[in-house]
Amino acid sequence: MHLHKYEKIWLVFGIGSLALFLAVLGVAAFAFGHQPPSHMTTVDSQNLSEDPLFSEPGLTQINESTYRATLIAQAFGYNPNKIEVPVGSTVIFEVTSADVVHSFTIPGTNVNFMVTPGHVNMAEHTFNEPGEYLVICNEYCGTGHHYMQMRIEVISQ
Amino acid sequence: MGKSNLEMKTSTITTKNKEDHSSLKGTLYFVLFVGSFILVSWFAVFFLYLSRI
Numbered sequence: 001m002h003l004h005k006y007e008k009i010w011l012v013f014g015i016g017s018l019a020l021f022l023a024v025l026g027v028a029a030f031a032f033g034h035q036p037p038s039h040m041t042t043v044d045s046q047n048l049s050e051d052p053l054f055s056e057p058g059l060t061q062i063n064e065s066t067y068r069a070t071l072i073a074q075a076f077g078y079n080p081n082k083i084e085v086p087v088g089s090t091v092i093f094e095v096t097s098a099d100v101v102h103s104f105t106i107p108g109t110n111v112n113f114m115v116t117p118g119h120v121n122m123a124e125h126t127f128n129e130p131g132e133y134l135v136i137c138n139e140y141c142g143t144g145h146h147y148m149q150m151r152i153e154v155i156s157q
Numbered sequence: 158m159g160k161s162n163l164e165m166k167t168s169t170i171t172t173k174n175k176e177d178h179s180s181l182k183g184t185l186y187f188v189l190f191v192g193s194f195i196l197v198s199w200f201a202v203f204f205l206y207l208s209r210i
Contacts, residue, residue: 006185013192021199034210110209126210 043096045117048072053120054096059083066090073115074098076144078135084153090126091152102148103139114139130156 003011028034048054057070057079069091072079078095085091095104097117104121105112111125127133137148 004179004181006181009185010188010192013189017192017196024203108209110206 041120068092071095073102075142076148078150081150087130087156092124095121102137105138127154130154
């Protein structure tokens with residue numbers, strides 16, 4: 001098969017770009033542990049009040065600077081709707097939905113994931129700047145969607 | 158009466174500027190243009206992600 005010289009150039013360019021993208025993502029995932037903001041843990045969304053993880057949603061301290069925030073998203077808010085952590089804390093968010101698909105988005109950070117009923121949706125973030133962080137839902141979930149929000153207070157010590 | 162002399166119109170056969178239809182130079186430039194746009198935007202998004210970690 002005859003390939004024009006230019007065709008060879010752009011085939012190398014295209015395949016090389018794909019290889020480069022995969023290499024960068026592979027190194028980020030396997031060497032630096034950048035995982036997508038979810039995993040496969042499931043939960044019974046009809047029975048959250050009896051679930052060991054979600055019966056008492058809130059903030060628990062794991063170690064000196066790491067917290068786990070267990071949150072339930074539901075139309076149209078989050079439970080609890082405010083958490084407080086000291087500056088420099090890493091917070092592992094574990095969020096599920098009690099009804100429809102919501103999202104959990106902290107603008108200006110990498111925390112932006114869908115909250116699907118039946119799944120424990122996870123992400124973690126280290127809060128290095130004190131202040132009040134807004135959390136919003138960016139999956140249209142009903143007539144009160146635009147009111148759906150919570151706050152994360154990052155307190156300087 | 159002067160019969161207008163029909164001037165023989167020398168129809169100059171315009172030899173159409175024969176393009177080489179097998180030339181892929183334009184295609185190459187455009188492929189590289191689109192490719193570099195994809196490459197630059199991919200890295201822009203990736204570095205935005207890294208800056209927010």
